[in-house]
Amino acid sequence: MNKKIGVYICHCGGNISDYVDVEKVRQSVEKDEGVFLSKTTMFACADSNQQEMVDDIKAQDLDGIVVASCSPKLHLVTFRAVAERAGLNKYNYVHANIREQVSWAHSDNKPGATEKAIQIVKSAIAKARNAETLEPVKVESVKAVAVIGAGVAGMRAAIELAEAGSEVFLVEREFFVGGRVSQWDELCITPETGKELVTRLYDEVMKHKHVTLFTGAELSEQTGSVGNFSLKVKITPRHFKLQCAEGSLQKAIEVCPVEVPDEFNFNITTRKAIYHNYPSEYPQLPAIDMKNCTRCGECEKVCSSIDFSQKEEAINLKVGSILLATGFDPYEPKQGEFGYGEIDDVVTLPQFKRIVHYCKDKLTYKGKEVKNIAYIYCVGSRQVDGENKYCSRYCCTSNIHTAITVKKKYKNIHNFHFNRGIRTYGKAEVWYEESSRLGDIYLQSFEHDPPVVERREGQTFVKIKDLLTSNKELEVAADLVVLVTGMVPRKDNSIGSLLKIPKGRDKFFNEIHMKLRPVETVIDGVTIAGASQGPKNIMESMNSALAAATKSFSLVASGELALEPTVAKVDRAACTWCGKCAEACPFNAIDMVGGNGNSVAHVNSSVCKGCGMCLPVCPENALELIGLSDVDMENMIDALIPTA
Amino acid sequence: MARINPEFTDELKKYGAFDPNACYNCGNCTAVCTLSDEDNSFPRKMVRYSVLGLESEIQASLDPWLCYYCGECSSTCPREANPGELMMSLRRWLTAKYDWTGFSGLLYKSLIASITGFLLLALVVILFGFSMEFRMNDLLHYGHYFEVGAIALVASIILLPNIVRMWYQTVKKPGSNAGLKTYFKCFGELVVHMFTQKRALGCDDNQLRWFEHLVLVLGYLSLLFTTVFLDWFSTGSDFIIFLGYFESALIFVVTFDFVRRRIQKDQEVSKHSHPSDWFFVIWLFFMGLFSFMVRLFIDLNILEQNMWLYILQLIVLVQWALLIVPFGKWTHFLYRSFAMYFQKIKLSAS
Numbered sequence: 001m002n003k004k005i006g007v008y009i010c011h012c013g014g015n016i017s018d019y020v021d022v023e024k025v026r027q028s029v030e031k032d033e034g035v036f037l038s039k040t041t042m043f044a045c046a047d048s049n050q051q052e053m054v055d056d057i058k059a060q061d062l063d064g065i066v067v068a069s070c071s072p073k074l075h076l077v078t079f080r081a082v083a084e085r086a087g088l089n090k091y092n093y094v095h096a097n098i099r100e101q102v103s104w105a106h107s108d109n110k111p112g113a114t115e116k117a118i119q120i121v122k123s124a125i126a127k128a129r130n131a132e133t134l135e136p137v138k139v140e141s142v143k144a145v146a147v148i149g150a151g152v153a154g155m156r157a158a159i160e161l162a163e164a165g166s167e168v169f170l171v172e173r174e175f176f177v178g179g180r181v182s183q184w185d186e187l188c189i190t191p192e193t194g195k196e197l198v199t200r201l202y203d204e205v206m207k208h209k210h211v212t213l214f215t216g217a218e219l220s221e222q223t224g225s226v227g228n229f230s231l232k233v234k235i236t237p238r239h240f241k242l243q244c245a246e247g248s249l250q251k252a253i254e255v256c257p258v259e260v261p262d263e264f265n266f267n268i269t270t271r272k273a274i275y276h277n278y279p280s281e282y283p284q285l286p287a288i289d290m291k292n293c294t295r296c297g298e299c300e301k302v303c304s305s306i307d308f309s310q311k312e313e314a315i316n317l318k319v320g321s322i323l324l325a326t327g328f329d330p331y332e333p334k335q336g337e338f339g340y341g342e343i344d345d346v347v348t349l350p351q352f353k354r355i356v357h358y359c360k361d362k363l364t365y366k367g368k369e370v371k372n373i374a375y376i377y378c379v380g381s382r383q384v385d386g387e388n389k390y391c392s393r394y395c396c397t398s399n400i401h402t403a404i405t406v407k408k409k410y411k412n413i414h415n416f417h418f419n420r421g422i423r424t425y426g427k428a429e430v431w432y433e434e435s436s437r438l439g440d441i442y443l444q445s446f447e448h449d450p451p452v453v454e455r456r457e458g459q460t461f462v463k464i465k466d467l468l469t470s471n472k473e474l475e476v477a478a479d480l481v482v483l484v485t486g487m488v489p490r491k492d493n494s495i496g497s498l499l500k501i502p503k504g505r506d507k508f509f510n511e512i513h514m515k516l517r518p519v520e521t522v523i524d525g526v527t528i529a530g531a532s533q534g535p536k537n538i539m540e541s542m543n544s545a546l547a548a549a550t551k552s553f554s555l556v557a558s559g560e561l562a563l564e565p566t567v568a569k570v571d572r573a574a575c576t577w578c579g580k581c582a583e584a585c586p587f588n589a590i591d592m593v594g595g596n597g598n599s600v601a602h603v604n605s606s607v608c609k610g611c612g613m614c615l616p617v618c619p620e621n622a623l624e625l626i627g628l629s630d631v632d633m634e635n636m637i638d639a640l641i642p643t644a
Numbered sequence: 645m646a647r648i649n650p651e652f653t654d655e656l657k658k659y660g661a662f663d664p665n666a667c668y669n670c671g672n673c674t675a676v677c678t679l680s681d682e683d684n685s686f687p688r689k690m691v692r693y694s695v696l697g698l699e700s701e702i703q704a705s706l707d708p709w710l711c712y713y714c715g716e717c718s719s720t721c722p723r724e725a726n727p728g729e730l731m732m733s734l735r736r737w738l739t740a741k742y743d744w745t746g747f748s749g750l751l752y753k754s755l756i757a758s759i760t761g762f763l764l765l766a767l768v769v770i771l772f773g774f775s776m777e778f779r780m781n782d783l784l785h786y787g788h789y790f791e792v793g794a795i796a797l798v799a800s801i802i803l804l805p806n807i808v809r810m811w812y813q814t815v816k817k818p819g820s821n822a823g824l825k826t827y828f829k830c831f832g833e834l835v836v837h838m839f840t841q842k843r844a845l846g847c848d849d850n851q852l853r854w855f856e857h858l859v860l861v862l863g864y865l866s867l868l869f870t871t872v873f874l875d876w877f878s879t880g881s882d883f884i885i886f887l888g889y890f891e892s893a894l895i896f897v898v899t900f901d902f903v904r905r906r907i908q909k910d911q912e913v914s915k916h917s918h919p920s921d922w923f924f925v926i927w928l929f930f931m932g933l934f935s936f937m938v939r940l941f942i943d944l945n946i947l948e949q950n951m952w953l954y955i956l957q958l959i960v961l962v963q964w965a966l967l968i969v970p971f972g973k974w975t976h977f978l979y980r981s982f983a984m985y986f987q988k989i990k991l992s993a994s
Contacts, residue, residue: 372650414650439665441650441695463645468669469692476648 004036005128006062007121008053010044010069012099019103021114025068028118034129036060044069050082057086064128068096068121089133091565091627096124119640126639127632134627136562139606141227141320143556145549146171148219148495151179152538153530153545154325155201160549161323162208166556169317170205170213171233175287176277177202177215179327180531181538183264183350185357188401188537189427195278197538202282215283219495220314222322225589225607226525227561231317237310238287249286252303260292266330266351269358274299274306320556321525323548324509325541326495328531331380331388331485338376338483339453345460346453346481348379349399356406363410365480371412374462374478375399376451377419381486381535384447390506392486392535397428399484400435407438415440416476418451418464444468453481487535499526500588508534519548523587524563524607527552566627567608568615574622575600581614581623590614652697658753659740660733661916664695666725673717673727679846683991684710687717687727690734703741704818706990708734709976709983714847715912729916736920739975742810745802748971755919762923762963769959778951784877787958791872794965802970807982815986822993830988838981839865853913856898861977863894864928867935877939888939895932899925924973930960 009026011017022040030038037060041049044067056062065088067079072095080090098117106113143166147158150172158170176182177198184194205211214235221232256272264277273293276286288299288306300306330350333340340346344366347355355365363370377399381392396419403415417440424432436442444467445451451464463475489507496509501521504510509528512520519527529548530541555561568589577599582590589607592599601622615623624630653664667688674680674688686707693701702708711731718728740749751758776782815822836842839861844854867888870876876888902925905914934957941947947954968974 416648416650436668437665439650439653441648442669469696470689473645474648474696474698475645 001034001129003034004060004062005034005064005066005125006053006056006060007035007038007066007125008044008049008068009038009040009098009121010067011040011042012069012103013043016069016099016103016117019107019110019113020098020117021110022117024114025098025117025121029121029125032122032125034064035125036062045075045078050078053079053082054086057083057088062086062088063092064131065093066096066121066124066128067093068098068117068124070099071097071101091134092128092131094124094128094131096121123636123639126635130629130632130635132627134565137565137567137605139225139227139561139563141556141559141561142229142318143167143559144169144317144319145321145323145552145556146219146229146231146317146319147323147325149173149179149325149327149530149532150177150205150213150215151325151327151530152181152197152201153327153532153541154179154323155198155205156542157323157325157529157545157549157552158211159201159204159208160546161553162210164549164553164557166210166553167319168208168211169233169319170211171217171219172213172215173218175216175236175238176281176283177205177213178282182277182281184353186401186405188397188431195280199280199282213283214315216287219498222498225604226555226563227320227606229319229322229525231319231322233315233317235313235315236290237312238285239290239307239310240285240287241305241307242285248303252299252306253286255298255302257296257298258292258294260289265354266348268347268351268354321527321552322499323527323529323552324495324499324501324532325529325545325548326490326493326532328487328508328535329490331392331488333379333483333485338379338451339455339460339481340483343453343455343460343481345479346483348483348485349375349395349402350485352480352482353402356402356409359410361410363406363413368479370479372414372416372476372478373403373406373480373482374416374418374451374453374476375403375482375484376453376462377417377422377484378447379483379485380488382420382447388486388488388506390486390535391423393423393425393540394535394537395484395486396423397425397431397537399482400424400431400440401428403440404431404435404438407435407440416462416478417442418462419444420447442468443474487531490532499523500586501526501528504534506534508532519544519551522609525552525555561606563606564610565605566610566625567605568603568610568612569624569626570601570603571622571624572600574620575618576620576622577601578619580617580619584613584617586611586613646696646698646701649697649699652699653694656694656730656733656737659736660729660918662726662730662733663724664691664730666721666723667691667695667727668723670722672720672722676716676720677711678714678716678848679710679712679843684987686711687731691725691727691730694730694734702734703738703813706814706983706987707731708738709980710843710987712841712844712847713913715915716848718915719912726916728912732916732918735976735979736918738810739971739979742806742813742975742979743802743971744805744809745971748975751967751971752918752920758919758923758967761967765963765966766959769955769962773951773955773958778955780948780951780954783951783954783958787954787961788872788875788877790958790962791965794962795868795872798965798970803975803978806975807978810979810982811986814983815990818990820990820993822989826989826992830985830992833988834981834985837984838977841980843984856901859894860898860928863891863898863932867891867895867932871935876935877942885939885943889936892932892936892939896929896936897932899929899932903929920973923968927960927964927968931957931964934960 007029009022011022026038026040029035043049065083076095080093083090083093098120102113102117145161145166146169147154148171150170158168161168181194182198186193214233216236217233219231220234224230253272253274256274258273259270261267262269262271274286274288335341381388407413407415419442422432443464445464449465451462453462460478460481461475462478462481465471466474500523502510509532511518512522521528527548529545577592581601587607587609589604590601593602594600610625612625671688674685680686684707690707708731713728713732715728718726721727736752740752841857870888870891874884876884906917909915938954938957941950941953
C-alpha cells in the first residue's frame with residue numbers, strides 16, 4: 001500500500017483549464033487517502049515540470065505518482081520515464097486522462113466537466129495506492145531467424161541478417177528462387193533484368209555460410225514464441241541428384257510426355273513435368289513436378305541423375321524471429337471482365353510481358369501481328385464495387401515502361417492507354433513523359449464509366465467516354481487488349497493462418513502501425529516484408545526487407561529479451577481447466593499443463609499481450625491481469641462513484 | 645462514335661511545325677486565348693482532335709478559322725507543343741480538304757511541287773512574251789486581259805465551289821437547319837469581316853498587326869480595282885496614276901515589314917514560316933514593287949527599253965493569280981470571313 005502519492009493536475013495551457021477548474025480538482029483530492037502532495041501545473045510534460053517531479057519524488061520519497069493530463073497514448077511513456085529517472089518503479093505511475101475524456105468532450109458543461117475530472121483523478125489515485133513494483137519478464141532468444149520466401153525481399157533480408165551475425169534459414173516453397181522478379185525482363189529505371197537482379201542476390205546469399213537455403217520447402221508447424229520459435233519445415237524432393245550431363249537434360253525434358261500450363265509464363269505456354277523455368281535459373285538443378293508426373297520412366301532412360309527414390313523430409317528449426325516475405329499474386333481477372341477469357345485478344349500485363357519476352361522482331365499473339373495495343377488500367381485495383389479498394393502502386397509505372405519497350409522493340413506500334421489517372425509517382429514520372437513524347441495516346445475515364453471491350457466484324461474494339469475529349473465517345477480498333485492488373489495476396493496464404501498474422505481490409509498481412517511500426521505484426525517476433533504486406537515495387541520491397549531484417553535482428557541480437565510484465569496470471573488452486581480461456585485467447589498464449597485430473601491453464605508470458613480477453617470467460621475467476629487486478633478495478637470503480 | 649486514328653498526326657505534320665506528342669491536356673492554351681469562348685473553345689480541343697485523328701470532327705469545325713494567331717498559346721504552353729502553329733497547320737489542311745482540285749494539298753505538302761509550278765508558269769510567260777516578240781503595247785494589252793480573265797475563272801471554277809464545299813462540311817453536314825432568312829440576316833457579318841478582319845482586334849497584342857493587315861487588304865483590293873477596272877498602266881488620269889502609286893507603295897512597304905518580322909522571328913506569330921507563308925508575303929511584296937516600277941518606267945518612258953521588268957511583273961502576277969490565290973494562303977482571306985459568316989448562321993439557327 002502506497003502512502004506517499006504525488007498528484008499533478010495539468011492545465012495543458014488552457015486545453016484543460018479553460019473548462020475544468022483544475023484548482024478545485026486539486027483541492028478535492030488533496031485530502032484523499034495516501035495523497036502526500038498535490039500540485040497544478042501549466043504543462044506537465046514541459047522539461048521544467050518533469051525535473052520538478054523528479055526532485056519531488058526524490059526529496060519527499062514519494063512512492064506513487066498520478067498525472068492528470070492528456071491521453072496516455074501521448075504521454076504515458078513520458079511520465080513513466082520521469083518515475084524511473086527518480087528511481088521509482090515505472091508501474092507506480094498512474095495516468096489520468098482529463099483532456100480527451102473531459103475538457104474536450106464536455107466543453108459545453110464546465111461544472112460537470114470539473115466534477116468528472118475529480119472522479120477520474122480520484123480513481124487514478126485509488127489505483128496508485130495499490131500499485132506494485134513490477135520487473136520485466138526476461139526470456140532467452142535464439143540467435144537465428146527464419147526468412148520465409150526467397151524472392152528479392154527475402155534474399156535481401158537474409159543477406160542483411162547474415163551480415164549482422166545471425167544464423168539464417170531461408171525457406172522457399174518453389175523449387176527455384178527469385179519469385180516474381182525472375183519473371184520480368186528489363187526493369188523500370190535501372191536497365192537491369194529481373195533475372196540479373198535475382199542472380200546478384202542469389203550469389204550473395206550463397207556466399208554467406210550463415211544462410212541455409214531450403215527450396216521446395218514449406219512451413220508446416222509452428223510452436224513457441226518470440227525468442228524461441230520451433231518450426232517444422234516439410235521439404236519436397238526435386239528427384240535430381242545433380243545436374244544432368246550437357247544435353248541429356250534437354251533430352252529428358254523432350255521425352256517427358258506430360259504437358260501442363262506453365263505458370264512461370266502465366267499459362268500462355270506449357271511446360272513438361274520435368275522442368276526448370278529458364279536455363280540459368282537458380283538453384284541450377286531442374287526439378288520434377290510430382291503432382292503431374294506419370295512416372296512413365298522415360299526421363300530416367302536418358303538422364304542418370306534422376307532419382308525417384310528421394311522422399312519428402314521434415315526438418316525442425318529453432319529460431320528467435322520469423323521474417324515473412326511471401327510476395328503477391330497478380331490479379332486474375334474474372335471470366336468476362338473486359339472480355340478476359342472470352343475474347344482471344346485480351347491478356348493481362350504479366351502475360352503481355354512474357355509475350356514480349358518471346359517475340360523477337362515482330363510482336364505476334366496467337367499467330368496474328370500486333371500493332372495497335374489498348375491498355376486498360378486499374379484492373380483488379382481501385383475497384384468501386386469489388387473488394388480491392390487499394391491502388392496497386394506498381395502497375396502504372398510497369399505498364400508504361402512495357403509500352404515504351406514494345407514501341408522501341410517493334411515497328412509501327414501504337415499504344416493507347418485507357419486510364420483512370422496515371423500514378424507514375426517518384427522517379428518513374430520520366431517514363432510517363434517519355435511515353436507521351438513517343439506518341440502514346442492517353443484516354444481517361446472515371447471509375448463509374450469504365451472502358452468497354454467488344455468484338456464485332458472480326459475486330460476487337462475498346463470504347464471509352466474520354467474525359468480529356470469532353471466526354472466524347474471514342475473507340476480504338478485494337479489488335480491486343482492488355483489488362484493492367486494489380487497485386488493481390490498469394491492465393492495460398494496459409495502461412496498467415498499458421499502464424500496467426502492478422503490481415504488488413506485488403507487481405508494482405510497487416511503491420512501494427514502503418515507509420516510507426518511498419519514491419520512488425522501483433523505476433524511478437526514475426527516481421528513482414530515486401531509485397532506480402534501490400535502492393536510494393538522492388539525499391540519499396542527492398543526498403544521494407546531491410547527494415548524487417550533490422551527489426552528481427554534486434555529481437556535475437558543480445559540472446560535475451562525483456563518483455564512487459566503486465567500479463568495474465570493463473571490462480572492454479574482455483575483453475576479447473578475448462579479450456580474457455582485458451583479458446584478466448586487471440587494469441588494462443590494459454591495451454592494446459594498437468595494432467596490426470598490435475599490439469600490447469602498455463603499462460604506463456606512471452607506470448608501474452610495482457611489484453612484481458614481470458615478474464616471474463618473464466619467461470620472460476622481463476623485469471624487475473626498483473627498490474628490491473630480485480631482489486632485494482634474495484635477500487636477504481638468505487639472511487640468513480642460520487643460518495644455524496 | 646469516333647474512331648481514333650493515330651496516323652493522322654503524321655499527315656498533319658506535313659502542313660506545319662508542331663509537336664502533337666507534347667500535349668498533356670492542361671488546357672493552358674485555351675485559358676490564355678482571348679478569342680476562345682464557350683461556343684468555340686480552342687485550341688485545346690483541336691489539339692486533342694488532331695492527336696486522336698478525328699478527321700471528320702476537324703472538318704466540321706470552324707474553330708481553326710476563328711483563331712487569328714497571336715501566338716500567346718504557343719508562348720505559354722508548358723510543353724512547347726506549339727498549339728498556335730497546330731491551328732495554322734489545320735487551316736492549311738482544311739484548305740486542302742475544301743479544294744476540289746487537290747492542288748492545295750499537293751502544293752502545301754511538297755515544296756518541290758510548288759517550285760515546279762512557279763517555274764512552269766514563269767516559262768509559259770517568257771514563251772508568251774517571246775511569241776509576242778516582247779512588243780510593249782501587245783504585252784500590256786494581253787496582261788490586262790489576263791487579269792480580268794483570271795479573276796473570273798479562278799473565282800467561278802475554284803473559289804466558289806470550294807466555298808460551297810466548306811459550307812457543306814461545316815454547316816450542312818453537321819446538321820444545321822438554318823433557313824434562307826438567316827443567311828440574309830447574317831450576310832453583313834461576311835462583308836464586315838472580309839474587309840476589316842475585326843475579330844483579330846480581339847487578340848491582345850495585335851493592334852499594329854491588325855492595322856497593317858487592314859492597310860494591306862484595302863491597298864491590295866483597291867490596287868486590284870485600279871489596275872483591272874481603271875486600267876492604271878494605260879490611263880492618262882493623273883489622279884488614277886497617283887492612286888496606283890500610292891496603293892502599290894502601301895503594299896510593298898507593309899509586306900516588307902511582314903518579311904522583316906518573319907526573318908527576325910521576334911514575335912511568336914512570325915517564328916514559324918511554312919513555304920506557303922514565304923510565297924505569300926514575298927509575292928505580294930513583288931507585286932507591289934514591280935507594278936510601282938512598271939508604272940514609273942512608263943512615266944519615265946523607259947519601259948520599252950526595259951521589257952524585262954514588265955515580263956517579271958507579269959510572271960509574278962500569273963504565279964500569284966494561278967497558284968497563290970486559288971490554292972495558297974490567299975484563300976485564308978475568304979475562308980476566315982466565310983467562317984465568321986457560317987458561325988453566325990449556325991449560332992442563329994440553334
